[in-house]
Amino acid sequence: MFLITGATGNVGRHLVAELATAGHKVRALTRDPAAARFPAGVEAAATADMPLDGVGAVFVNPAVFHGGFGDLLDRCREHGVRRVVMLSSSSTLDAGPGNPIGQMHLDKEREIEASGLEWVFPRPGAFAANALAWAGQIRADGVVRGAYADAQTAPIHERDIAAVCARALTGDDLVGTRPVLSGPESLTFTDQARRIGEVIGRDVRYEELSREDARAQMLGGGYVTPVIADSLLDMFAACVGRPAEISPEVERITGRPARTFAEWAADNADLFA
Known part of the structure; x- marks a missing residue:
């Protein structure tokens, strides 16, 4: 099963649809599961609960985690989660004090790397x-x-970002990579x-x-x-x-x-x- 955070966001909703259409089991997190409208067969759950039972890989939208991941990565290891795919940013290529957006994403990449879990960090530019x-x-x-x-x-169209993230979750060829997307x-x-x-x-x-x-x-x-x-x-x-x-990565990957x-x-x- 794949756990998708930010499942109603610009990328998350397309990712949920992409995985569900391909027949994968999906647990989609949202603040209000009762009001969510996901494709048939998708399990809706509350973001605050972050249920990880039966989950093999997690898609992380860092906007959901203000100030850090808390105990998420520890809980991932405890529940046998194998992989984290984090929606990063091409702004990491110029991270530093004058680029807080890039620095925030880079810090979160490093936090996941240090966890020992498998990881993929798609780095899109302007949405x-x-x-x-x-x-x-x-x-x-x-x-x-x-x-x-x-x-x-x-x-970049958010559906293309979602398509790359779906490949990162379901296949092994992107593990340990940071594809820049445009x-x-x-x-x-x-x-x-x-x-x-x-x-x-x-x-x-x-x-x-x-x-x-x-x-x-x-x-x-x-x-x-x-x-x-x-x-x-x-x-x-x-x-x-x-x-x-212009990056060729969307076409190469999809x-x-x-x-x-x-x-x-x-x-x-x-x-x-």
């Missing part, structure tokens, strides 16, 4: 789902307002806004804000700390005029090309229209 933060603006007037319009990333094309924020518009049949444009105004906008939602806001803005600034590196941003936009068009 295509980051563009969901624009949905309200697009619905309102078709204008996305943010920093660094010409910053380039290679946004989408198939380098796009500016302006490009991404335009592609969403093309999919929903509206004119959507990106209006660049000053760094100060963009920072205030990020902090205004209450979900981003000043340190994280500054780190993200620094990263975006460094990506201006620099094409994002046997099919990575999905494009336009495909992601089509899959989520109802959220922007």
Whole structure:
């Protein structure tokens, strides 16, 4: 059986579906199991309980574990869990004091490595789902307002991340690896806004804000700390005029090309229209 934390998240829900469709036994963790809607045959359980009986491998979304894993890794060993697949980040490649996101993921990777369990750390870059933060603006007037319009990333569809994680859980060939994952094309924020518009049949444009105004906008939602806001803005600034590196790992691991941003936009068009 596979235990999936963050099972209703952007990656977790696709991973649950991928494993269930392939006929695997899945225990999906969520804060409210009674309200969860998982595919038929999937066992829903409470995140707070973290039941590990009968589990052979665990998918860990580090966002679920604020400040550390607690006794999770010890309990994994006690229950005979063999493998941990953690959703890491390509930001680990530049971890340090100025990159708290990368450093957090790197610290958690090291914690799992030290446990003695088998491990795989998929390291995706920018999620295509980051563009969901624009949905309200697009619905309102078709204008996305943010920093660094010409910053380039290679946004990856979360279904591709899930497909790689499924392979990491079910096969042995990725054990001990840290595959860096990306989408198939380098796009500016302006490009991404335009592609969403093309999919929903509206004119959507990106209006660049000053760094100060963009920072205030990020902090205004209450979900981003000043340190994280500054780190993200620094990263975006460094990506201006620099094409994002495209990784071949999604195709190598899954046997099919990575999905494009336009495909992601089509899959989520109802959220922007």
